[in-house]
Amino acid sequence: MNKKVKITIAVICVVLLVAALATVYVMFGEKTVQGEKDITITVIDSKKNSTLYELSTDALYLRQAMEEAKGLEFSGDESEYGMMVTTVNGEFAEYNANGAYWGFNVNGSYCNNGIDTQPVNDGDAFEIVYTPAE
Amino acid sequence: MDRNGIRSTAKKIIYVGLMAAVLEVSKTALAWLMNIELVTFWILIFALVFGRLILFALPVFIAIEAALYPMGTWFFMYLYIWPLIAIVGLILRKKESRLSYTIASGLFGFGFGALGTFVNIPLMGVPASISWWIAGIPTDITHGISNIVFMFVLFNPIRKILKRNI
Numbered sequence: 183m184n185k186k187v188k189i190t191i192a193v194i195c196v197v198l199l200v201a202a203l204a205t206v207y208v209m210f211g212e213k214t215v216q217g218e219k220d221i222t223i224t225v226i227d228s229k230k231n232s233t234l235y236e237l238s239t240d241a242l243y244l245r246q247a248m249e250e251a252k253g254l255e256f257s258g259d260e261s262e263y264g265m266m267v268t269t270v271n272g273e274f275a276e277y278n279a280n281g282a283y284w285g286f287n288v289n290g291s292y293c294n295n296g297i298d299t300q301p302v303n304d305g306d307a308f309e310i311v312y313t314p315a316e
Numbered sequence: 317m318d319r320n321g322i323r324s325t326a327k328k329i330i331y332v333g334l335m336a337a338v339l340e341v342s343k344t345a346l347a348w349l350m351n352i353e354l355v356t357f358w359i360l361i362f363a364l365v366f367g368r369l370i371l372f373a374l375p376v377f378i379a380i381e382a383a384l385y386p387m388g389t390w391f392f393m394y395l396y397i398w399p400l401i402a403i404v405g406l407i408l409r410k411k412e413s414r415l416s417y418t419i420a421s422g423l424f425g426f427g428f429g430a431l432g433t434f435v436n437i438p439l440m441g442v443p444a445s446i447s448w449w450i451a452g453i454p455t456d457i458t459h460g461i462s463n464i465v466f467m468f469v470l471f472n473p474i475r476k477i478l479k480r481n482i
Contacts, residue, residue, distance in 0.1 A: 188415055195419075196464065199426055200457055207453040277386045291444055294451035315386035 212294070212301045214242040219304040223251050227273050228282070228312040244286070244293075244300040244308060256310075264298025267310070275312055285313040328369060331482075335362050335373035340380050351459040356401055356424050357466045360417050363405025365478045370402045389439065393432040397424075400431070414471040421467040425460030429453065 223235040235254050241247035245265060248254055258267040267284045268276045275282040286293040286300070287309040293300050335358075342354040362370040378394050401424055408416045424431075429452040436445040 185415075192415060192419055196422060196460075200460070203426065203453050203457055207450060211450050211453070212447070281386075283386060291440065292448075294448045 214301045215303050216240075216242075219302055219306070221247060221302060221304070221306045221308065223248060223254060223308045223310065225254065225270055226309060226311045227271065228275075228314075233271065239302065241302050243298055244302055245297040247302050247308075248297065264296040267297060270310055270312075273312060277315055282312060282314045285309075285311045287311065328372075331366055331369055332372045332376065335366065335370060336376035336380065339373065339377040343377075343381070351425075351428070351455040352462040353459070354466060355398070356421050356463050357470060359398060359401045360405040360408075360421055360467065361471070361474055361478070363402050364409055364412065364417070364475060365482060367409070368406065370405065371399065374398050374402060389432070389435045392435045396434075397428070397431050412475075414468065417471055418464055418467040422460045422464040425463035426456055428459055429456045 218238050218240055220236070220238050223237070225233045225235075227233075233253075235251040237247065237251050239247045239250050241250060248256060254270075255272065256267050256270045258265045258269065260266075267286075268274060270284055274280065275284050277283050286297065288300065289307055293308075295301075339355055339358055342358060346353050359370060359374070362373065378391070378398065381394065382391055401420075404420050404424075405417070408420060429449045433445045433449045436448055440448065
């Protein structure tokens with residue numbers, strides 16, 4: 183088999199693999215939900231104090247919901263994958279600076295996405311937790 | 317050990333240190349591009365050029381990473397994913413084929429999330445681990461394609477430079 187044929191077969195295999203992965207993502211990936219959703223966001227700071235935010239939102243993703251939560255203030259560094267949150271309600275956490283970070287949970291499990299791509303569903307309970315590195 | 321033996325051992329230790337340094341520097345340099353990395357490329361190339369010495373460089377690299385970043389499941393993924401890539405690099409060594417290394421590099425990129433899922437299963441359970449893998453598919457696709465491009469473009473020039481100077 184000559185080199186060109188081998189490369190062509192390899193390219194076809196790669197395209198098929200990408201198509202298969204994309205299909206799995208489209209069919210089984212988390213989807214956004216249109217319309218109003220009732221959610222809660224709980225911030226747990228470094229002293230384990232909890233602050234609860236309850237809101238009704240049309241937000242598709244967590245970031246927009248956080249922006250809509252009255253009294254919740256946050257900021258961070260923008261990256262290609264959205265905001266990496268470093269400050270919540272005035273408390274700073276960044277591993278390289280102070281050995282801690284803000285962890286995000288949804289319904290008791292780690293968020294699989296960043297705040298810009300984490301879908302919001304009706305009834306979701308989000309937690310933003312100050313997490314010291316172990 | 318005679319003088320030649322000492323020299324040879326010293327050389328190997330230096331190679332191990334240099335490999336670990338190159339891995340760490342290239343990882344850090346591209347850290348802002350999530351899942352676009354040169355670590356896979358370098359591990360495969362080092363396996364090709366330096367043989368089993370790469371297996372000594374990987375623990376050094378992983379230890380540096382553990383010292384720099386907060387401990388997480390990523391650490392346990394690194395413990396088996398990078399050595400697995402090195403072993404594949406060693407297996408492919410006989411042929412020295414750019415196409416074989418490119419395919420291996422691409423497969424590791426596309427499969428990185430799937431390989432990492434094994435670590436999450438004890439912590440998150442099977443359904444959540446599968447969700448975690450699916451959520452990361454877009455970055456796995458970017459990872460695989462970038463790995464293919466890096467290996468296809470850099471394989472011949474870097475291999476030649478390293479072989480000429482080692």
